Amino acid sequence: MNVPNKRKAATEQVSELTTGRLSVYLRCLNQLEADGVETISSQALAERFHLNAAQIRKDLAYFGEFGVRGVGYYVKDLKLHLRKILGLDRSLRVAVLGAGNLGMALADYPGFRREGFEIVAMFDSAEGKIGVESRSGVPIHDIRDLRKVLRRERIDIVVLAVPAESAQHVLDQVAGSGVKAVLNFSPGTLKVPEGIKLKSVDLTVSLESLSFFLAQGDSST
Amino acid sequence: MNVPNKRKAATEQVSELTTGRLSVYLRCLNQLEADGVETISSQALAERFHLNAAQIRKDLAYFGEFGVRGVGYYVKDLKLHLRKILGLDRSLRVAVLGAGNLGMALADYPGFRREGFEIVAMFDSAEGKIGVESRSGVPIHDIRDLRKVLRRERIDIVVLAVPAESAQHVLDQVAGSGVKAVLNFSPGTLKVPEGIKLKSVDLTVSLESLSFFLAQGDSST
Numbered sequence: 001m002n003v004p005n006k007r008k009a010a011t012e013q014v015s016e017l018t019t020g021r022l023s024v025y026l027r028c029l030n031q032l033e034a035d036g037v038e039t040i041s042s043q044a045l046a047e048r049f050h051l052n053a054a055q056i057r058k059d060l061a062y063f064g065e066f067g068v069r070g071v072g073y074y075v076k077d078l079k080l081h082l083r084k085i086l087g088l089d090r091s092l093r094v095a096v097l098g099a100g101n102l103g104m105a106l107a108d109y110p111g112f113r114r115e116g117f118e119i120v121a122m123f124d125s126a127e128g129k130i131g132v133e134s135r136s137g138v139p140i141h142d143i144r145d146l147r148k149v150l151r152r153e154r155i156d157i158v159v160l161a162v163p164a165e166s167a168q169h170v171l172d173q174v175a176g177s178g179v180k181a182v183l184n185f186s187p188g189t190l191k192v193p194e195g196i197k198l199k200s201v202d203l204t205v206s207l208e209s210l211s212f213f214l215a216q217g218d219s220s221t
Numbered sequence: 222m223n224v225p226n227k228r229k230a231a232t233e234q235v236s237e238l239t240t241g242r243l244s245v246y247l248r249c250l251n252q253l254e255a256d257g258v259e260t261i262s263s264q265a266l267a268e269r270f271h272l273n274a275a276q277i278r279k280d281l282a283y284f285g286e287f288g289v290r291g292v293g294y295y296v297k298d299l300k301l302h303l304r305k306i307l308g309l310d311r312s313l314r315v316a317v318l319g320a321g322n323l324g325m326a327l328a329d330y331p332g333f334r335r336e337g338f339e340i341v342a343m344f345d346s347a348e349g350k351i352g353v354e355s356r357s358g359v360p361i362h363d364i365r366d367l368r369k370v371l372r373r374e375r376i377d378i379v380v381l382a383v384p385a386e387s388a389q390h391v392l393d394q395v396a397g398s399g400v401k402a403v404l405n406f407s408p409g410t411l412k413v414p415e416g417i418k419l420k421s422v423d424l425t426v427s428l429e430s431l432s433f434f435l436a437q438g439d440s441s442t
Contacts, residue, residue, distance in 0.1 A: 019433045023426040031410055049410060086429050087436025094428070101329065105322035110385070111408040111425040117432075157431055164331070180438065181431040187332040189252055189270060197434050199427055204332040205244040206422050207315070208307050210378050210402040211338075212240045213418050215308025217401065 021059055022082055024051070029079040030114075041072035088116045095155045095179075097170055098162035099124035099140045102185060106159055107134040120153050143170070150177040160184040171198075242280055243303055245272070250300040251335075262293035309337050316376045316400075318391055319383035320345035320361045323406060327380055328355040341374050364391070371398040381405040392419075 028049045032040060042060075046053035060066050063085055066078050083089050096107045099122045106112075107119050113136075122140045124130060130142045141149050150158070158179050162170050167186035174182060175193035184190065184200040192198045249270045253261060263281075267274035281287050284306055287299050304310050317328045320343045327333075328340050334357075343355060344364040351363045362370050371379070379400050383391050388407035395403060396414035405411065405421040413419045 019430045020426050022433075023423070023429040026429075027408075027423065027425070028410070085433070085436075087432040087434075088429065092428075092432055092435070101322045101326035105326050106424070108322065109424060111423070112428060115425050115429065117425075117428055156435060157428065159428075181435055183427055183431060187248075189249070197431065199431055201422075201424070201427050202244070202248065202332070203327070203330060203422070204248070204336050204338075205241050206404055206420055207333060207338055207378065207380075208244040208247075208309065208336065209240045210404060210418065210420055211308040211313055212243075212306070213308075214313070214377060214402055215306075 018059055018062070019086065021055070022086055024049075025056065025059070026079065026082045026086065026088075026115075029075055029082065032075050033079060037075055039068075039071050039074055042067065044072070083116075091116050091118050092156045093154055094119045094157045094159060095121040095123065095150060095153065096138070096159045096161055097123045097143070097146070097174075098160070099126070099129045099134070100161065100163075103159075103161035104134055106161055106185075107138045108136045117157070121149055121155065123149070146170070146173050147177045150174070150179055155179050157181045157183060160186055162186060164188045171196075239280055239283075240307065242276070243307055245270075246277065246280070247300065247303045247307065247309075247336075250296055250303065253296050254300060258296055260289075260292050260295055263288070265293070304337075312337050312339050313377045314375055315340045315378045315380060316342040316344065316371060316374065317359070317380045317382055318344045318364070318367070318395075319381070320347070320350045320355070321382065321384075324380075324382035325355055327382055327406075328359045329357045338378070342370055342376065344370070367391075367394050368398045371395070371400055376400050378402045378404060381407055383407060385409045392417075 028045060042053045042056045045051065046056055057067070063081070066081055067073055094112070094117050096103045096119060103122060103124070107122055112119060119138050122134060122138050123143045123146055124140050125143045129140050131140065133139050156179070158174050158181070160167060160171065160182055164186050167184070167188060168190055171182065171190055172193060175196060180196060182196055182198045184198055187202065187204065190198065249266060263274045263277045266272065267277055278288070284302070287302055288294055315333070315338050317324045317340060324343060328343055333340060340359050343359050343361045344367055345351060345361050346364045350361050352361065354360050377400065379395050379402070381388060381392060381403055385407050388405070388409060389411055392403065392411055393414060396417060401417060403417055403419045405419055406424070408423065408425065411419065
């Protein structure tokens with residue numbers, strides 16, 4: 001249906017940067033809830049987690065009025081709201097492609113499960129891996145059955161953790177399987193098939209930002 | 222020495238966002254060089270890698286005049302310049318703390334080595350791991366020798382890939398070892414010791430931005 005919808009209008013222009021910050025707020029709220037904190041002001045939230053209070057208010061105001069004057073935010077309520085905005089109010093089914101060290105680490109990453117991402121399948125081409133399970137019990141399928149299993153398991157998101165040289169081929173296989181979103185850990189540039197949203201995590205970029213920081217330090221001492 | 226220095230003045234206010242983009246440009250230039258491309262305009266660079274041409278010009282102009290009228294950028298030269306700005310014109314020594322699946326994946330991640338990060342040591346507390354090597358030959362030390370080995374190996378950057386429950390303890394051990402920068406993959410919030418720059422990679426944030434994208438899609442169909 002193409003019925004206009006308030007939430008859609010509000011979210012259409014939200015940048016990836018904002019969703020990144022919402023994820024961080026959600027992480028902080030999880031921590032607060034675990035600590036038994038029931039309400040918190042934007043100021044206290046900012047101080048405790050080294051964030052920017054004005055930015056918090058601005059980001060949250062964009063999605064509605066969540067704060068209560070004189071109280072701040074109700075931790076539980078705000079958490080539910082953020083989960084809904086981020087589409088985490090339902091379970092998302094994830095498959096990890098590549099059962100090397102990185103794939104195994106991702107399949108068993110406790111943070112994914114905690115936020116409602118269900119890792120239901122892994123894929124690899126190595127004889128010795130097909131048919132076995134990750135430590136947390138995710139079965140490893142033959143990559144030749146990729147499309148069939150992706151469809152059967154109704155996978156929402158694919159995580160690409162295969163070697164750079166096979167990344168493009170595997171990504172092309174994902175197209176047409178019903179999967180609309182791919183999280184890519186492979187370092188090269190990829191041609192993204194139509195109908196797929198690809199988000200790349202480049203681990204080197206993070207290391208380079210630290211390198212930049214160190215280079216600055218050296219020039220001042 | 223506290224001599225004012227043009228480069229320092231220029232780099233002081235550069236946000237992490239900019240260094241992230243410089244890293245991405247560097248990755249593109251590597252690709253172009255591998256393909257035998259010698260010069261490229263900001264427009265062509267933007268088109269080929271789905272970037273923003275005006276942003277490229279703005280980011281690069283900030284560090285000096287790298288473009289040549291009618292030619293664009295010399296790929297090799299610009300690459301060297303970017304490597305220098307990012308502090309990659311020297312080798313940086315890295316240690317990975319935690320030799321689980323994630324630690325092993327990071328120690329053997331080919332992208333790190335390619336950019337001049339030398340992974341020289343890993344650490345773990347498990348009997349069966351201490352004394353062995355990662356697939357690419359990085360030795361695994363006893364975590365009890367952490368400070369001693371970090372100093373002896375003149376480590377610049379530590380990568381934290383230990384379970385969440387031991388992350389704070391291990392991070393506190395790193396303080397005072399001479400290491401000034403930490404790349405953290407542990408999901409919890411950490412109290413950062415003075416004198417250390419910590420950059421966290423939260424893998425869940427990336428998945429959540431895809432979840433947000435999928436939720437938007439659902440509301441429009």
